[in-house]
Amino acid sequence: MIKNPIFKGFNPDPCICRKGDDYYVVVSSFEWFPGIPIYHSKDLKNWELYTHVLTDTKKVDLRKLPSAKGIWAPCLTYCEDEELFYVVYGVMNSMNARYFDVNNYVVTAKDIKGPWSEPVYLHSSGFDASMFHDNDGRKWVVSLEWETRAGYEKPGAICMVEYSTKKKCIIGYPKRIWSGGTDRGCIEAPHLTKRGEYYYIMCAEGGTGYGHSVTMGRAKEVWGPYEKDPMNPILTSVPRDFNERQDSDHLKPKYFNPESKLQKSGHASYIETPNGQVYLVHLCSRPFVAELRCTLGRETAMQKMFWTEDGWLRLEGGGNLAKEYFEPTNLPEVKMSQIPNFDDFENDTLGIEYYAPRIAPESFADVTARPGYVRIRGQESRCSLNEVSILAKKLTTVYATITTKMEFTPEVHQHSAGLIMYYDNMNYIYLRKYYSETLKHSAISVIYLENGGKTEFLNTRTAVDDQPIYFRLVVDGRKSYFEWMYWWWGRTNRYNK
Template identity: 40%
Template sequence: MSLIQNPILPGFNPDPSIVRVGDDYYIATSTFEWYPGVQIHHSRDLAHWQLVKRPLDRAAQLDLRGDPDSGGVWAPCLTHADGLFWLIYSDVKRRDGAWKDSHNYLVTAPAIAGPWSDPVYLNSSGFDPSLFHDQDGRKWLMNMIWDHNKTGGDRFGGIVMQEYSVEDRALTGPVRNIYRGTDLKLTEGPHLYLRDGWYYLLTAEGGTGYDHAVTMARSRDLFGPYETDPAKHILTARGTDGLLQRTGHADIVETQDGQHYMVHLCSRPLPETRTLPTGAGGIHADDVRRSPLGRETAIQKLTWAPGEFPHLAHGGNAPADTAPAPDVPDHPFDPAPERVTFSPQGLPIDLQWLRTPHPERLFSLTKRPGALRLFGRESPGSQFDHALVARRQQHLAFTAEAELDMIPGDYQHFAGLIAWYGRFKFHYLAVTANDDGARVLTVYSCAADWPDARVSYPVDQIPLPATGTIRLGCDVDGAVLRFRYATDGDWTDLGIALDQSAISDEAGNGPGNNFTGAFVGVCAHDTSGRGRPADVLNFRYAGRDHG
């Protein structure tokens, strides 16, 4: 029997929603402040996956300018009915404090490739919206409801349901609170399934840190009451020290021959940070473990007997590193090339940018044929116009390189290679100018969360030739990042080791407060407001074994 190796979607790919259409499987995952919105991967064997589409790609569908770090697109739900794909998503405009501004929308398409419709606004009562297509053809929207009047840190008010009218393109009828969860609290991420006369409600609980879990309940009636599975949590890594941690937020798919699989988010803490302190409270090491790859997607096989709650096929409720593959032919995809070149046809699909639906303000693929021209915009702390183009870190160890052609006008104009998590977590190897206007190389490093974030300058400015391209490189091995550069000859190491583990969910405010993952890419800034450019001639990313 062949095995599927977890995670199936490495790197930042959280909150998976899975659907099968014929012999094809699709998973949609959250993209938060990254544009275009929602990643959709395709597979035919559940083991091999290929990124095929980001459907929210225009201003009418999504505008993330001003959204906070780890705001934006949360927890999409992808389903198929009536000859259409239905995609539900949240755009979270505020996520801190007593209130959340979470706007939920629906788009549809006849095929994954599109065309995807303009959105239908649904509601703003909470996040993690999900659409259920009942056997009678009626459609029901679910989401967790946010209760700002609650105190004590749990403002999750339960899972609410309301009918969606296709004819009216709007929600209609009463809002019903169908499930308030268990004592683990923080009940979210609903998905509903009809099987053997039962409505099965799958939810996530415990927050998205190391207490995360998947809970199932069921009812004979759509509106409940829902009885929680006596086993309580179908999946959790809580209190374990295995490879996969922070497991939760799941969805279930049935194969062509009636088998069931559950996809779920997880994280893989760096091995050097996985030593777990123990004490009276058990295993709690949120301030120790670090997962730069963010929350990834894994898969588990289920056993689901008629009339029973499902459970993990391998027993217990802890995640397994592998899952038995379904009995279908292997369907691998060609690997993506390491080296990226640029053409007017568009960015390679692995690359994204931040927030704006107007990328022409940030970059051009036509101003200099064969290059990516970045227009220096606002500072690295900007939530609006930030000229950064990057790809996910998908390996615990990797090499990234870029070739830059840039003559900085002054010290307010800078560009280069960046390891990025968010506005207050990054390491940036930058070409800029000194006070006298001469071209130099420097490093800007910020490795904390607000309000403790401070930019440091780990190296003295390094003189560069006045003209010519500069090659910039970084080598990451687990928790350590090292920068290097080259002009005409061999690479020169900067001689510093930076903390790559700080480019992670857990660093700073900890898991449950940061939701994305590490990226590496190129960027340009011009804090004078003149929009002066920098040209990237190529970019390379190569993963390798860690340690």
């Protein structure tokens, strides 16, 4: 059995695609760059971080976007007739006054590793857009039409519009086709597929919080009308029924289910293997209880499914509660390369696993200037929404030890470098070396930011020499602490938080 989640840590809104014997999953990347990670597998058991779709900051500008905006809910599909991969994605620019200003684009590539085409603008009528390639060669874009008007159900309905590959634009305006398969409300994340004589629509309902779920409908015509799956929702973390169509709150903490190992299960897509096995990927979270805080963010899980004789998709083993374990495929097992736990920066390029907020990490992190080191050029403060020199890796467990050796000589108090545990530009904790005018010397101290409120722990301020120094972050469940030592010391100094 395989244990969920399959992609731990910040890996939300998965979309799965198959080309021949290769399986790919894309996830949301929000303000982080490079954008839209692609994971690859041959057996749906062993996965590797394979490439990214958005690697050129000239094609997508994320600077100055608030945290949690940026790239939302990419959709990856493969058109066999054209031998082309398609990725549809949205750039969420603003949610002020609940207007949700988003621009949706599509890019294509012959090879999953690119090069990807120039982005083609689709529309700005809503988010979670995806593309369906029909048997007759026509292409359809489905998305949530974000509702802003008073007196109308929020967030809106699922809409569809045709896309012209010749004109590289949509034809007309999106039209409503589906309002959901339950009364949970907050519908989003539509995907269209076709099997036999039916078109199937798969959506998320109940909000992205604890009432999240996966629902389906089907129709014999692409425009519908779509009939509801009688078992909706087909997957969730909270199986009981509830009617919250008039409640636009997407978090719904009251629906936390202590019986479920995976919370917030929803936002899904599925594939079939050549031998007819069906697997579905979906979003999930694993919060601390009773705080209900999801420290690792939203993650990706997988479930084994099957088609019933009357043409509905069901969870293997029965029920609709997301399972912590699922049965692997009978495909031949193929091991994949894994990201090493240690990086000595001996390669000529930065590892694929490194990210930066809003800008390319290569723009400030140089691994060629000094072999065995990464040289980081400082820019704006860690609170900036523009150009920040944070070289980051995803945290995939709440039990981790991160250690780095640093050489840095600050000259003025604005100079700082160190080790940071970073949630976003308004929430982080930072062990830094800087120049202290109080001590008239290089020093280290800890800075803590919570919801934009900054605390500099002056009791941690310590004068240090300008020589190599080790910084360490220990994450131990709900607790974390920093340690530091000179490279030649046999003892450490600890700062608890």
